[in-house]
Amino acid sequence: MTTHLVGGISSAGRALPRLGGKQFVARRSEGAYVWDDAQRRYIDTALGFGATVVGHAHPVVVEAVSAALRNGPMPAFAHDGEEEAAALLTSATRHLSRAIFTNTGSEAVHLACRLARAATGRSHIAKMAAGYDGWYDDVTLGQAGSSEADMLANARPTRDRTTLLRFNDLEDVDQLFAENNDIAAVILEPMLANAGCIPAAPGYLAHVEATARRHGALVILDEVLMGFRTSFGLAANGMGVQGDLATAGKAIGSGIAVAAVVGRPEIMALAEEGVVTRAGTYSGNPVATAAVAATFQLLKDLDYGALLARGERLREGIRSAFAKHGLTVTTSGEGSVFTIWFAETPPSNYAEALGRANGAMTLKLHETLRRRELLIMPFAFGRLYVSDAHTDAIVNDMIGIFEDAAREMTM
Known part of the structure; x- marks a missing residue:
C-alpha cells in the first residue's frame, strides 16, 4: 500500500509491528486506555512515550x-x-x-x-x-x-x-x-x-x-x-x-x-x-x-508515593507471573517507568544491557499482551509507564493479563 506519509508515521520510534497483518492505528485515548480504529480498548503503558503522568486527556x-x-x-x-x-x-x-x-x-x-x-x-x-x-x-x-x-x-x-x-x-x-x-x-x-x-x-x-x-x-x-x-x-x-x-x-x-x-x-x-x-x-x-x-x-497534589507503589506492585506482579511458569524475568527502573528483562538480574551499565537484551522475547511478549488488549513497547529497551490513571483495579487487571501471557509463552 502506498502512503503519502513516510513510513506511515512521522516518528519511526512510535511505530508498532503489524499483528495478524494489521497495522495498529490509535483512534483516541483517555485515562489509562487507548482505543484502536476498530474501537477495541487497550490498557496503555506507552503513555505518549511518557508524555503524561496524570493519564491521557485529563x-x-x-x-x-x-x-x-x-x-x-x-x-x-x-x-x-x-x-x-x-x-x-x-x-x-x-x-x-x-x-x-x-x-x-x-x-x-x-x-x-x-x-x-x-x-x-x-x-x-x-x-x-x-x-x-x-x-x-x-x-x-x-x-x-x-x-x-x-x-x-x-x-x-x-x-x-x-x-x-x-x-x-x-x-x-x-x-x-x-x-x-x-x-x-x-x-x-x-x-x-x-x-x-x-x-x-x-x-x-x-x-x-x-x-x-x-x-x-x-x-x-x-x-x-x-x-x-x-x-x-x-x-x-x-x-x-x-x-x-x-x-x-x-x-x-x-x-x-x-x-x-x-x-x-x-x-x-x-x-x-x-x-x-x-x-x-x-x-x-x-x-x-x-x-x-x-x-x-x-x-502539585498528586500522591506520588501511591503512584510509585502501584508501579512497584506491577513490577513484582510481572516477575511473579513468569516465575509461576518457570521463566525468569526482572525489571529495572522506577515504579512509574521501568523495563522488563528476560534475565536473572537487571543491567547496571550499557554493556550488561546489550548482553541481557532479548529482542525476540520482547516482541513475543508485546504480541501476546496486545492480543489481550495490553500495549507495551515491542523492543528490548522499551519502557512501561504507569500513570495516576492506572488505578489499583487496572494494575490488578494488568497483572492478570501478564499471568495469562506468561502461561501462553511457556506452553
Missing part, C-alpha cells in the same frame, strides 16, 4: 487547552499565560529559577547546550554513551544501538562538538577531563531510559557533578523524561545533584507539545541579553502554557 488539561484555543492559539506577542506557567514550573526546580519554553525536548537540549557554551566559552558537550538527549545532530552521537555507544575502541568517540563517557563508570569521568579541557558541560539523565531504564549507581551522578565543577564545566540535567515523573520536581535533585541548567518536557504538558529549559539566573541572563539566541514561533504559545498551568494544578 479533563482539567483538556478544558484549559480548549479555552486557550477558543481565545486564540497564536497571538504572536507576549501573553500572561507564559509567565504564569514559568512561575509554576520554576517553583519546583529549586535554584534553577528562570525558564524559557520550547516546543520539544530536543529543542530544549539544543538551547541548554548553547547556553552552556556561551557561559563557559568552551565548545564540547559530554553526554552518556547510550543516553538519549534528543535527535538533533550534535547529541545523536552514541545513542543506544550505535557502534559508538559500545565505546570499545581505545579512542573516545567524539564528533564535532560532542564526546561520550560511560554511564556508571567513575574512572571514565576522571579520564574524560584529563583528556579534554574544552568541556562546556556534561549532560546527565537520572537514568539511561532509552537503554532500558538503567539507574545511576549510588554516588555516580554526584561524582560527575563534582568533577565537572572542579574543571570549570557546567552540568545540564536532561529531565525531559524523568522530571515530575517520580516526584514533584527534578529527579536528579532527589539524588543530591543540583545542576546549572535542566530540560523538562513530557510530564509538564500532559501530552501537549511543550518543553522548557530552566537554569541559574546568571546563565539564563545570556538569553535575555541577546548573547544567546532564543526563538521559535510556537515557543511558549498559549495552548502549551495553558497545558503546563493545568498540569501543575494536578501534579
